[in-house]
Each structure stands twice: as C-alpha cells, then as structure tokens.
Amino acid sequence: MSNSLVIARKEFKDILHSGIFLTVLLLLLALTATSVIVSSFVFKSQVDSYQSSLHILKELGKQPGGPQPELFPLNLLRGVIDYLEIVGAILGILLGSLTIAREKNTQTLKLILTRPVSRKDLLFGKMLGNAVFIGIVLVFVGSFALLSLVFVAGAALTLTEAAKLLLVLAISWIYIMAFFSLAAFLFLSMRSLSNALIVAFTIWMVFVLILPQIGDTMDPDNQVPGGFFNSIYFNKEQEKQVLAKFSSYETARNFIEELSVTKNYERTVFALLGIKPEFNGMQVPDILGQKLFDILVVMLFFAAGILADYSVLNKKDILVWD
Amino acid sequence: MKYSKNPSEKQFIIDVRSLSKKYGDNFAVDGLNLKVAEGEIFGFLGHNGAGKTTTVNMLTTLLQPTSGGAFVAGFDILKESVEVRKRIGYLPENIQLYDSMTSYENLEYFAKLSGISKPEESILQVLDFLDAESYRDKKISALSKGMRQRIGIAQAILHEPKVLFLDEPTSGLDPFGVKQLRDTLLRLNKEQGMTIFMNTHLLSEVTKTCSTIGVLSHGKLIHSDSLVNTMKRFNDESSLEQVYLTIEEGHYEK
Ligand SMILES: Nc1ncnc2c1ncn2[C@@H]1O[C@H](COP(=O)(O)OP(=O)(O)OP(=O)(O)O)[C@@H](O)[C@H]1O
Ligand SMILES: [Mg+2]
Numbered sequence: 095m096s097n098s099l100v101i102a103r104k105e106f107k108d109i110l111h112s113g114i115f116l117t118v119l120l121l122l123l124a125l126t127a128t129s130v131i132v133s134s135f136v137f138k139s140q141v142d143s144y145q146s147s148l149h150i151l152k153e154l155g156k157q158p159g160g161p162q163p164e165l166f167p168l169n170l171l172r173g174v175i176d177y178l179e180i181v182g183a184i185l186g187i188l189l190g191s192l193t194i195a196r197e198k199n200t201q202t203l204k205l206i207l208t209r210p211v212s213r214k215d216l217l218f219g220k221m222l223g224n225a226v227f228i229g230i231v232l233v234f235v236g237s238f239a240l241l242s243l244v245f246v247a248g249a250a251l252t253l254t255e256a257a258k259l260l261l262v263l264a265i266s267w268i269y270i271m272a273f274f275s276l277a278a279f280l281f282l283s284m285r286s287l288s289n290a291l292i293v294a295f296t297i298w299m300v301f302v303l304i305l306p307q308i309g310d311t312m313d314p315d316n317q318v319p320g321g322f323f324n325s326i327y328f329n330k331e332q333e334k335q336v337l338a339k340f341s342s343y344e345t346a347r348n349f350i351e352e353l354s355v356t357k358n359y360e361r362t363v364f365a366l367l368g369i370k371p372e373f374n375g376m377q378v379p380d381i382l383g384q385k386l387f388d389i390l391v392v393m394l395f396f397a398a399g400i401l402a403d404y405s406v407l408n409k410k411d412i413l414v415w416d
Numbered sequence: 417m418k419y420s421k422n423p424s425e426k427q428f429i430i431d432v433r434s435l436s437k438k439y440g441d442n443f444a445v446d447g448l449n450l451k452v453a454e455g456e457i458f459g460f461l462g463h464n465g466a467g468k469t470t471t472v473n474m475l476t477t478l479l480q481p482t483s484g485g486a487f488v489a490g491f492d493i494l495k496e497s498v499e500v501r502k503r504i505g506y507l508p509e510n511i512q513l514y515d516s517m518t519s520y521e522n523l524e525y526f527a528k529l530s531g532i533s534k535p536e537e538s539i540l541q542v543l544d545f546l547d548a549e550s551y552r553d554k555k556i557s558a559l560s561k562g563m564r565q566r567i568g569i570a571q572a573i574l575h576e577p578k579v580l581f582l583d584e585p586t587s588g589l590d591p592f593g594v595k596q597l598r599d600t601l602l603r604l605n606k607e608q609g610m611t612i613f614m615n616t617h618l619l620s621e622v623t624k625t626c627s628t629i630g631v632l633s634h635g636k637l638i639h640s641d642s643l644v645n646t647m648k649r650f651n652d653e654s655s656l657e658q659v660y661l662t663i664e665e666g667h668y669e670k
Pocket of ligand 2: 468469470509583
C-alpha cells in the first residue's frame with residue numbers, strides 16, 4: 095500500500111514536470127473554456143431577447159401569448175462534452191502511453207520490479223497517480239463551467255442540477271481512465287513502442303471518431319438541419335410511425351453506436367445534461383436507470399482495461415526486453 | 417536463514433537447480449546447476465548469447481524460468497520472489513535512471529520502494545562510500561556514463577543486499593572507471609561481506625576481482641571452480657584468457 099503511494103506521488107510529479115504535455119493540456123482546456131463561455135453568452139442573449147420582447151409587448155399593452163421559453167443551463171455544456179469525448183480519450187491515451195513508455199526506455203521498470211514491490215502495487219500506484227491528475231483536470235473543467243454558467247450566463251443551478259454535473263464529471267473520469275488503461279495495456283504488451291502508439295491511435299479513431307460518426311450519419315433525423323421530420327412537418331407520433339417501418343435499420347444503427355464506448359458515454363452524459371428534452375424533467379435515479387446499460391458499458395470497458403494491465407504485468411516475460 | 421547446505425556444511429547463498437529458459441525452440445539457459453557460497457565474488461563468463469543475462473534475469477525474479485528453479489539468499493525465486501527481492505541488489509547492463517531527476521531523488525525513490533525507513537541517512541552514507549557526494553544534486557541527464565554507473569551501484573546497494581547482481585558492469589567504462597568499480601566491489605565484499613555475482617567478458621578484471629568463476633556456453637555450465645583451482649588445473653603460467661579459450665574449445669570439440 096505505501097509502495098503504491100510512493101509510486102503514485104512520483105507519477106503525479108512526472109506529469110507536472112512534463113512541459114510538452116502540460117502545454118497540450120492547457121491548449122485543450124482553453125478550447126473547452128471557449129466553448130463554455132461562447133454558449134454562456136448565447137444563453138444570456140436568449141434570455142435577454144426574451145425579456146426585451148416581453149418588455150415591448152407590455153409597453154404595447156399586450157399580454158405575452160405563448161408560454162415562457164424554458165431554458166436549461168446544463169444544456170450549455172453540450173460543447174464541453176463534445177470536447178471531452180475526443181480530448182478526454184486522447185488525454186487518457188497520452189497518460190497511459192507515457193507512464194509505460196517512459197520507464198521502458200530507461201529500463202527503470204526493471205529496477206522497480208527487482209524491488210520488493212508487488213505488481214499489483216505498481217499498477218495501483220500508477221493508476222492512482224494518473225487518476226488523481228485526471229480528477230483534478232475534470233474538477234477544473236467542472237468548476238470553470240459552473241462559474242461561467244453562473245457569472246456569464248446568469249443562470250442559477252438547482253441542487254439537482256449540481257448533482258447532475260457532479261455525476262457527469264464522475265462518468266467522464268471513468269471514461270478517461272478506461273482509455274488510460276487501454277493505452278497502458280498496449281504499451282506494456284507490445285514490444286515496439288511506435289507500433290503501440292499506432293494501434294492506440296487507430297483504436298481512438300475507430301471508437302471515438304468513426305463509429306459514432308457512422309451512427310450519426312445513419313440517423314435520418316440528422317440529415318437536415320433542425321431535424322428531417324421537423325422539416326417535413328411531421329410530429330413525434332408520425333415520426334415514430336415512419337421509423338417503425340425501418341426498425342431493422344434502426345437496430346443496426348443502434349448496434350453500431352453501442353460498439354463505441356464513446357457513444358455510451360455520450361448517451362449517459364447527454365441524458366444527465368438534458369440535451370434530449372425528454373430527460374429534463376426526470377429525476378437523477380430515473381435517468382441513471384434508463385441509461386444503466388450505457389453506464390455499465392463504460393464501466394466494463396474500464397474494468398477490462400485494468401484486468402488486461404494486471405494480467406500483462408503478471409506475465410513476467412513481457413518486462414524483460416532490451 | 418535457511419540456506420541450502422552441502423555435505424561440507426558450506427553455505428550456498430545462490431543455489432541454482434536445473435534452471436532452464438526456452439525462447440521458441442531454443443534454450444537460452446539449459447538445465448543450469450550452479451552454487452555460489454556466501455561471501456564470494458563470482459565471475460560468470462561466456463560468449464555473447466551464452467545466456468548470462470537470461471540467468472541473472474531469472475535469479476533477480478524478473479523472468480519466469482521455463483523449468484527448474486533456484487534459491488537466492490535462502491528463498492525460492494519462484495514462490496518467495498518478494499523475499500528474494502528484499503535481499504538482492506541489481507545493476508542491469510547499461511543502467512539508465514530517471515533522467516529528469518537528480519541523483520538524490522532517484523536514490524530516494526528506490527530507497528522508499530526498498531522499504532528503507534530513513535532514506536536520507538542511507539543515501540548520504542552510500543554516496544559517501546562511493547565518493548559520489550558531489551553528484552548528489554545533479555540531474556542524471558547531466559552525468560557522464562561513469563558517474564551514472566556509480567549512482568546505479570548506489571541504487572543497488574542502498575538497502576544493504578546480501579547478494580549483488582551486476583550485468584557487464586565494466587562495459588563502456590574507461591580504465592579509471594574500471595579500477596574504481598573494482599575497488600568498490602572488493603570493499604563491498606570485504607567490509608560488508610556482500611556476495612557478488614558478476615556477468616562479464618573482461619577476463620583481466622576477473623583475475624583481479626573474482627574468487628570463483630563459472631563458464632557458460634550455449635546455456636550450459638561447462639566449468640565452475642575457484643579462480644585459484646582453475647588456474648592450477650590449466651597450468652599456472654597461462655593467462656586466464658588462455659584458460660578460458662581452452663575451456664571453451666574443449667567444450668566445442670565434444
Ligand atoms: N526476449 C528474447 N526472445 C528471444 N530470444 C532471446 C530473448 N532474450 C534472449 N534471447 C536469446 O537467448 C540467448 C541468450 O541471451 P543472453 O542475453 O542471456 O546472452 P548473454 O550471455 O547475456 O549475451 P551477451 O554477452 O551478448 O550479453 C541468445 O541466443 C538470445 O538471442
Ligand atoms: Mg548479456
């Protein structure tokens with residue numbers, strides 16, 4: 095246990111001392127921050143324009159006709175999630191690759207393994223150090239989003255919304271750690287580090303970019319801005335009737351999307367943030383219940399990664415190459 | 417301590433029994449039986465690819481044998497690997513440490529992982545012993561090969577191991593560095609009674625440092641005896657190089 099802590103501390107320090115890595119991270123955080131701020135301003139202008147039109151109506155002596163537009167501040171975080179899906183996976187892959195590649199190049203992994211440190215402690219220490227770092231990055235992103243929502247958009251979060259935000263961060267953390275363990279596995283088990291890098295980024299492309307993209311492209315509703323069914327004046331009921339005729343097509347599309355852990359992550363987090371309106375009124379446990387399958391897939395992916403790392407570390411031969 | 421005993425009651429701190437390692441269809445180490453008594457400086461000789469590194473990797477618990485086993489410092493390398501690791505030090509060939517950290521930080525990290533409660537004291541002692549205090553706060557990346565080697569040795573002896581394994585420790589060192597290394601090893605052996613197991617090609621060094629030698633050829637041990645006996649058996653006047661070549665050639669003729 096204390097060995098794990100020693101290793102975790104060193105991992106954490108190594109990350110902080112890696113200049114190039116931190117520069118990349120700052121760049122990515124800046125992108126994410128821009129997305130939050132821009133959407134906060136959009137939100138604020140929506141509220142403002144509603145208020146001013148309300149004012150004009152009142153001056154004209156009329157009552158507002160339609161219902162007040164409902165604005166859900168958490169919706170603004172969609173952009174953040176779009177970044178986290180892509181960038182978070184890269185962050186996990188980079189950290190997972192670095193933690194192994196660094197020690198393989200210097201042979202220090204060999205030295206550690208001739209010390210009385212169990213391989214379990216080694217794995218746990220490395221995971222812990224990186225998990226804490228990723229946690230801090232996420233807390234940073236979350237706080238930034240929160241501050242921007244409150245001060246730029248002028249939105250107040252309810253307690254439920256705050257809880258949802260926290261859950262989103264927790265699931266994002268698991269999602270990123272899953273990619274971390276995957277990359278660590280590749281770098282542990284492959285002899286050539288450059289090949290491991292190629293495989294890691296191919297997997298990243300397939301899971302994070304290609305599979306979700308296929309799913310999106312196959313979605314008929316995505317073909318026209320504002321929604322295909324909207325554009326031909328179909329209501330939800332009619333849309334359902336049409337889609338029922340294409341049920342095997344829908345199953346195939348769904349299946350492809352389920353193959354990508356990124357999509358499972360996205361579905362869960364989008365539900366929590368209420369990107370699809372039907373989730374907005376729902377209680378947290380109900381949302382989690384509905385998205386249980388997606389949550390389980392993300393967790394399974396992470397668990398499989400840890401298991402793979404551990405079994406590779408226990409295969410002694412793998413560590414002794416020059 | 418439960419060192420295995422031979423009939424003459426001598427204690428063997430390294431006791432290798434039918435140890436083999438197979439890569440694909442080839443044996444890198446082939447049914448190796450070898451005993452090293454406590455307090456010896458053992459020189460492990462053999463041609464390139466003979467299986468020396470593979471043997472050391474198995475004895476230091478890094479590599480899983482295909483068959484057979486060994487006891488190091490009284491513990492089974494297979495079943496009690498953590499106990500073995502507590503009692504050994506290891507200097508791999510061409511050691512590299514964490515480049516971006518200072519010598520002290522490197523040593524502190526390995527000291528902690530070795531379970532040393534007061535790292536500072538041990539580190540200062542070892543640096544003093546190796547006459548390397550001046551590298552203390554230098555980054556590893558700023559050290560020459562010879563200096564780095566000394567910090568590598570510091571790393572290997574910090575926790576006062578019973579057995580020190582060195583893989584080609586002289587490779588890349590200048591004559592001055594080689595002499596310094598030799599003096600260090602002799603002092604460690606004399607002052608702390610440390611058993612030293614050294615893979616090497618440098619026969620002149622073996623003559624000056626080792627008390628016992630073993631010769632490995634194609635994974636098999638073809639000779640093992642004290643240096644004195646070896647030289648006697650092969651006519652005192654010839655050099656160790658001559659003796660070594662005779663041993664190897666005799667093996668090839670068989
Ligand atoms: N990971 C590996 N995979 C396949 N074969 C290997 C591996 N490691 C070593 N070998 C083979 O095992 C044999 C013994 O290698 P080893 O490195 O133990 O020799 P050595 O005596 O240390 O040689 P050198 O003096 O060159 O360091 C060689 O034939 C080598 O090619
Ligand atoms: Mg070798």
